[in-house]
Amino acid sequence: MKIKKYKVVTSTNALAKKIKTPKPWLVLLAEKQSLGYGRKGSAWFSPKGGLYFSIILPKSKIEDLQTLTILAAFIVAKVIKENFNLEPFIKLPNDVWVNGKKIAGILTENVVGKEVKLSVMGIGLNTNIEKFPRNLENTATSLKIELGREVNNEKILKQIVGELKNQLKTISE
Amino acid sequence: MKLKLNIKGKEYEIEISEEGGRVKIKVGGKEFLFGEKEEIAVAKTVLPKRDFSKKEIKTPIAGIVSEIFVKEGDFVKKEQKTLLVSAMKMENEIVSDFEGRVQKILVQKKQEVKEGDILIFLQ
Numbered sequence: 548m549k550i551k552k553y554k555v556v557t558s559t560n561a562l563a564k565k566i567k568t569p570k571p572w573l574v575l576l577a578e579k580q581s582l583g584y585g586r587k588g589s590a591w592f593s594p595k596g597g598l599y600f601s602i603i604l605p606k607s608k609i610e611d612l613q614t615l616t617i618l619a620a621f622i623v624a625k626v627i628k629e630n631f632n633l634e635p636f637i638k639l640p641n642d643v644w645v646n647g648k649k650i651a652g653i654l655t656e657n658v659v660g661k662e663v664k665l666s667v668m669g670i671g672l673n674t675n676i677e678k679f680p681r682n683l684e685n686t687a688t689s690l691k692i693e694l695g696r697e698v699n700n701e702k703i704l705k706q707i708v709g710e711l712k713n714q715l716k717t718i719s720e
Numbered sequence: 721m722k723l724k725l726n727i728k729g730k731e732y733e734i735e736i737s738e739e740g741g742r743v744k745i746k747v748g749g750k751e752f753l754f755g756e757k758e759e760i761a762v763a764k765t766v767l768p769k770r771d772f773s774k775k776e777i778k779t780p781i782a783g784i785v786s787e788i789f790v791k792e793g794d795f796v797k798k799e800q801k802t803l804l805v806s807a808m809k810m811e812n813e814i815v816s817d818f819e820g821r822v823q824k825i826l827v828q829k830k831q832e833v834k835e836g837d838i839l840i841f842l843q
Binding site (some may be wrong): 564609612613616617640641654655656657658659660661662663664 | 814
């Protein structure tokens with residue numbers, strides 16, 4: 548798995564869309580994002596400690612990409628449940644909640660002309676975030692807050708990307 | 721009116737006359753009648769069907785137009801981002817496959833679109 552690591556970026560999705568020759572399954576990983584965003588451009592709080600990455604998806608049919616995006620929420624939930632024994636809740640279409648608060652968000656962006664030119668899936672997972680600002684503390688949580696300990700970001704990243712690869716293979720067969 | 725035509729070394733005698741408002745052509749004992757209707761039918765099949773120079777930007781996915789990045793009269797380059805169509809789970813940047821001037825934008829912000837709908841005409 549090829550992972551490009553960055554200290555700080557505006558947004559891993561924005562960066563991925565600028566790559567000239569994007570290679571499928573390349574992962575862009577940032578320690579923090581200065582302008583992380585979710586659907587409809589809503590901000591995604593992205594301080595150091597969290598897991599923020601984008602995956603360049605292979606060229607696929609638009610319907611398959613849509614299915615994969617829904618599946619991504621299930622995959623993130625599954626990884627949380629299996630690793631940490633928490634009870635995640637999938638807030639369709641793209642969010643994962645734990646104990647009534649948002650813990651992860653997924654945003655797939657496609658660049659399309661007559662056909663799909665580029666697809667990028669961005670995932671933000673609140674892993675080792677100790678504290679949220681007051682305006683978010685009632686609606687957002689992190690694995691660290693829920694578990695009382697730190698987790699291994701890279702291990703979680705690899706599990707999620709691995710599962711996504713398997714699922715896309717299954718749905719596009 | 722009688723005519724003699726030589727086509728590839730072979731001689732044809734043709735007689736052209738008018739009969740009941742239609743043109744009669746007689747060749748080698750066979751008669752052919754031509755009227756206005758026949759002429760139109762022939763013309764229709766030869767005409768090109770449509771203008772192929774039209775440049776349309778369509779949406780490949782159903783959703784809601786959430787952003788429009790260009791306005792009528794703007795010059796758009798190939799691969800330039802023109803609109804954003806938000807489907808339930810994805811954001812789709814619609815880029816132009818052509819270069820040209822935006823002649824007409826057929827949609828508005830927040831408008832629902834179906835797969836294959838034309839969004840923009842370019843000149």
